[in-house]
Amino acid sequence: MDTPLSLFDLNALVKRALSECLPDEYWVQAELSDVRSNATGHCYLEFIQKDARGNNLIAKARGTIWSNVYRLLKPYFEEATGQLFTSGIKVLVKVTVDFHELYGYSLTVYDIDPTYTLGDMARRRREILKQLEDEGVLALNKELDMPVLPQRIAVISSPTAAGYGDFCHQLQNNTQGFFFYTELFPAIMQGTQVEKSILQALDRINGRIDEFDVVVIIRGGGATSDLSGFETYLLAAACAQFPLPVITGIGHERDDTVIDSVAHTRVKTPTAAAEYLINRVEEASEHLYGLSEQLKDAVVARLEREKERLNMLRNSIPSLAFLRISEAKMRLLTVNKDLSQSVKSLLIRQKHHLELLSQRINDASPERLLKRGYSITLKDGKTVTNANQLKEGDLISTRLAGGEVFSVINDQIMNK
Incomplete structure (x- = not known):
């Protein structure tokens, strides 16, 4: 029997074997899970791989990003992708394979390729939009008629966001003096709670649907990475099927999120959303003014026509009166002649009748x-x-x- 090894010796042997067999750095595709950092700035996470068909885990490995790498890698990745470095995203990372006698097998991250994640995000966005299209709801919100006077506005935003303040200020101080009623439905606009928070706000608005004309989802500036919360199927489906027109202005000109793609109207910023609403009301105002001018012109024209008609009738009154009097005179003469003839005929008939009655009376007299x-x-x-x-x-x-x-x-x- 060979001399037995201690566990430490065995793990040290595994460590040397892995170091000799896998000495290089490797680019690995995986999904992030359980991403967390500590006070020292190190990031600890898990890399996982799922079965494409059953969505079951088929591989898992611990990962570490040391603080000197993490403080450069995280902002670089988030700025490039507009996506938080968080659980649930797919990444392409450069790693070394390590084995520690106490902590076991792990991967140490040295670099990341944001283009891979961007490709995966674009793929996921395409998949979400394709699913909505297959379900027949992709363009439902876009097909809604924007109200002529969108003045009752349900706003989904963070109450402390500068963008929300800019939006309200722009509406309330519009140069035309148009009135707008706004009501805030508070929501978390960045982080992992974006989807849940906005869905709850939409549910509250839907419960009072008759009180509003449009829904505005706005968010001020901020990191591009904060947009990840707006890239979910559930949120996109809720916006696409919402019974009121949805206007999005989440503060990024170059990036369109999934909800931007399904919303009725997408604008760049909260201020632009306010300007859009003001312009809609202004268009309605100009249209009404145009109609009032048309009505005024039509009334003036009608009065002129009626004046001419009255003048014509007034001028024709003497001849018409003479004609009517002549016609009446002729009718009276005719009636008079007919009446005389009728009276004469009646008297003759009555005289004959009286003669017959007299004869009958005489015949019946006692004499x-x-x-x-x-x-x-x-x-x-x-x-x-x-x-x-x-x-x-x-x-x-x-x-x-x-x-x-x-x-x-x-x-x-x-x-x-």
Whole structure:
């Protein structure tokens, strides 16, 4: 049996073997994880690699960036990429392979290539935009109609940001004196909390959607590296599908973020966002002024036409009146003639009718009946129509065509 080695001896042997087998510096592609620095300025992190299909870890290594390198490497990387040197990004770093008897295997970083990360960021941005396009939401916010008077403004910004103050000052002191109502929905505009913070602000605005015309997301100056928080799918999807037009002015002229690409309108700075809104209201004001001038001109023209029409009507009144009076006179003459004829015809018909009634009355008169041989019996001046009306001793008169006969009723005759 060989002489056993202590753990330290074994680790020292591994260290010598690695040093002999891997003596050079190597460019390594990996994703950053658990990036942290201490008071001494050293940076400790993990490099990881994930399975492209399952997103599972397939490799991991500890990494170290000593302070003398880190204080140069970090600002260089962030300035070049506009991306924080933080967990979750992919990097191309130059490393040496080290092994320490106590701390084990690790990679020591000496350099970094920002162009690799820029390429990965551009790829991720393309992937986000492609995903939004495939989902049919990429241009939804751009397709919204910008209100004619965007005066009720929901602002997403840090309350202490100079850009927010510049924005409000520009609106409130516009030379045209237009009124704007702004309400701040505070959010963190840099660091790892950007996405969550802005999404929460959008949710609060959405709960009061009828109170606002537009949403403005603004951020003052600052490091280009602070833009990384605006490069996420969730934030881009929320802005793309937001029911109000979104205006972005996050303070960088040369860099477009993902939310700039999906927003309704992208401007360079918070001040430019204010100017855009002022110009929109000014355009509406000029349009209204133009319409008022058109209305005034149209009214004047209409009044002139009506004046001419009234003059023409006034001049035509005498001839029209004479014509109307002549027509009325002719109608009266015609009516008078027709009325006379109608009255005459009516009188003739009524006269004939009266003659017929007179003949019928004459035919039914008592004198005519008496001449035919009839008689009328009267008692006390009243006509007797039934024998029961008489009793013995009654004096009656019988009227004939040629005189009147008086009689006394006796019982014998009654019995008969």
